[in-house]
Amino acid sequence: MATRAPEMAIGAPALTPERPVTWPKRTRARLSNGLQVVLAEAHSIPKFHGELFFRAGEALVSDRSVGLAEMTSTVLRTGTTKRTSRQIEEDLRRLGADLGASAGQDTSAISFAGLSEFAEPLLQLVNELSRQASFPESEFERERRQKLEEVKLERTSPGFLAGERLRKVLFGAHPYARVSPSEEQVAAYRREDLESVYREIYTPENALLVLVGDFEPQAMLKIAEKIFGDWEGKKPAAKEAPAPPQLRGRRVYLVHNPGSVQTQILAGCHAITRKHPEWIRLGLANSLYGGAFNSRLVMNIREDKGYTYSPRSGVTPLLQHGYFSVSAAVRNDVVAASLTEIFYELDKLRSLPVPAAELADAQNYLTGVFSMGLATQEGLLAQFSTAELHELPEDYLETYRDKVRALTSTDLISTARKYFDSANLQIVVVGDRAQIEEQAGLFGEVEAYDNQGKRISA
């Protein structure tokens, strides 16, 4: 609870009438092989940004081994039937281009940006990586050894350890619980495993190509058809995943990180996907709680109490399930005090109506920040991609601001009661056990783990 009443600003000029927010027109098309394409013009710089998404990632294949989809994306840029790894990297530089390949739980993607004058050769390279990656043995072996060092290293990062534990707790037997491979799993990766993931996931019927930038859409669409049109392949069969556990009551999961001079708190509960009709109101509730600099949690535990530098909350919208979480890296001696405030602010939103002025401020914030994405090619690409991948209504971008503005204090209290499930919040703390266990234990029964993920006894 804030100890000091906020004062008001004196004489701040009023906002002048708003300028219209107009999203660029999208050209949506399907190539002859089923590949879905979304294009939009944006002439801010003589470049373009693009991303070729495949609608499957770790969750589809992690029952074979954890991290296979990510490893596949890492190795696919190291060689095709036509180019060596070195040629690929030098060709990118020659085209003034950047390229990244990655995989998450729900998608695998090749993202790229380059000069408009070289759009066609860049798309040809993307096409080659998507269809003719050769997974050279020596490149695979190097990347596997790299990955071994990386998985050791990530276990020294408090943020990673907290995120991994929360996922395991929230998702149980569901694939979303599998965040990162063990050393043994990486050691057992085989080149053939990557090739089969590649054949299954990287197909045109499973793909979405989004292009934004300095080009003429119809001309670009013709280029896309010319380059990608003769590619064939079906999408992989969908897989049933076990339901995540229903978690009742608060529990504390302590990850012991010896020598920690700070404690990483991460607490969360199940929520909803982006497609859910209540997504927008949950977004507004989150922005009031801890999703903005001006939010209640930041004002409380940072600006009033100085417990932490960067508290925040958010909703992670995975495709099958979304979850709400709140995080803060706090001083070791205020772990209990911080958790108290984290719960206080959640429960306050669940109990008391949000004052009208505060609601209007939060609505302005969300609607204003939403249109910032208009100003850059990257921002537009992100918005268009999200709308497509999450299968949002076609007018989602155009109607979002009105939907935010229509929300009332009553909507918010019911949203908070539904999704800020404070009684069943699962609490992860990463830090030095001796310094924090007693404090954390005030909030629920403690299960302790070492930084390798093994349960350790009381």
Next chain:
Amino acid sequence: MNGLRVVIAPDTIAPVVTVGVYYKIGFRLEPQGRSGFAHLFEHMMFQGSENAPKMQHIKLINSSGGVLNGSTMYDVTNYYEAVPSNALERVLWLEADRMRALKVDEENLINQRDVVKEEVRVNVLNQPYGGFPWLDMPPVAFRNWANAHNFYGDFADLDAASLADVQKFFRTYYVPNNAVLLVLGDVVPQEGLALAEKYFGPIPAGAAPPFADPAEPPQTEERRGHVEEKFGTLPAIAIGYVLPQRRTSEWYAMVLLDQALHGGRAGRIHRELVMEKQIAVEADGGVDDVFGYNGPTQMTTRILHKPEYSAEQTLAAFDAVLHEVQEKGISQEELDQLKVKWRSDYYSTLEGGRGGYMPRYGLMHLLACFTLFDNEPELVNTILEGFLNVTREEIQTVAKKYLRPENRALVFRTPVSKDAKEAA
């Protein structure tokens, strides 16, 4: 006529306006005995001014639909907002209010000192390789306190900072004649200028701020330092070479040489150490913020290597990469590629620079630095040519002249042994 410079860069891409105020003071020239003060002070600038008390700065921007932040760099400190363009006047009012009359108290100072300590813990003290190499390198590489001290601040120095220090720093450096105001995006230039005059015009000029000389005594020997890595599992090395004076022909060549060495996965250092010899897990780096500094600085390589290779073996492989450039130079083909990539990167810098939600950050940053360091914001239109005119000969010449042991410093960051950790 208070000496505040104003730069307006209009465009009609989106109904969004970016406002920045840059002050020509960073952590390099903060007061001795007050390490970390410039950054702590930056936090204080969000703690209230005469007409906008604590929490109002953040609230006024967020509730206008915008975002805000600030950052402390070597030679400048910036404060910036991106807002829907209907909030332009409000933002200018707010920035002018804190330039004119910062109003903070002891409670604010204690609060932000605590916040800054947690910032240092989350970014440095509680992270694997925290502060490597940006905090580890300066005390090894430099002899002038300005360049060599702990920029985030020793906790004892942060504790010693008083409200009187805050007021003095504000009066000395945060004067309009030591600043530039930038307005970019959806703004009509005459209207932007009129609003700037209305809100900033009445602020009185201050005395010209004193600036300590950041020059370094000549370096005649390779310098080495060692730092313990508390969490990470891999040994790490940082290698920094002092750069030529900015905007000289040597500097343009050095920046492109930096791209030849560190330009992503095609860069020679990553290719050789990570891809070919497979000694390193990470090998990257380069000149950080090429346009944003105005004093001694380095091109720094950061290597995390596999434990089965010694530091000296790793260093030998690194040196071999440099020797090759010194002896053979780079091909015309490679130089042409570097120039295309540099041009492409430059466009992206202008458009964004801090993600999709801080539009025009890069353009703002370049305009501000060219104004404060060179009094020539128009350089943003012409500086690219300097890089595109670099020749192969110039690259080989700077490689020989600057990539010498007597011009470098090394930091070895070595994991404490498992046994030592158990005992501790």
